[in-house]
Amino acid sequence: RKEVEQDPGPFNVPEGATVAFNCTYSNSASQSFFWYRQDCRKEPKLLMSVYSSGNEDGRFTAQLNRASQYISLLIRDSKLSDSATYLCVVTPRGGGTSYGKLTFGQGTILTVHP
């Protein structure tokens, strides 16, 4: 089983749609969780951190389910500019052989069309 798994998509949605991505992780000791966004041929940039209580930033909502070991990203009212690859990132607790090993999912491709 991969350490971090995402549905690669692509997800093709019309403007204004709501779309959700899930990401599962295998290491139950994982400490921190993030969603990054990567535009075509560009570097990844932090979209949002994922907190245990869930968090919202405008049209974006991130949730964490530790019991089932998955995180999710919900995008409401999709815009053309949301078209990108969304990367799930999981970091282990410090110490041991996993120290410093940040694990990226392969990314989920989102295309928003007019």
Place this chain on the structure above:
Amino acid sequence: NAGVTQTPKFRILKIGQSMTLQCTQDMNHNYMYWYRQDPGMGLKLIYYSVGAGITDKGEVPNGYNVSRSTTEDFPLRLELAAPSQTSVYFCASSYFLEAEQFFGPGTRLTVL
């Protein structure tokens, strides 16, 4: 602040050649990382550093070497380039391990 800068942006190498990918950050971050990203794949950690003089292997270190003589610079050395090293290389830095990572624009390397 320039953030994280990488040079060169593009490079074509012949098999067996060597080169150094440069990475510099001006945010005074202790943590720095090198990743490679193959088409359709996630980022794989090559090496990382927790401070000047301290480096350690990531997930895919074979064929690469790093050094960290200053807080700002974290060069990645490829010795004896192989076609399997064709990839996009990203350098990143962060204030601490679980903080946001800031990425450079990447170096696109092709080994023929």
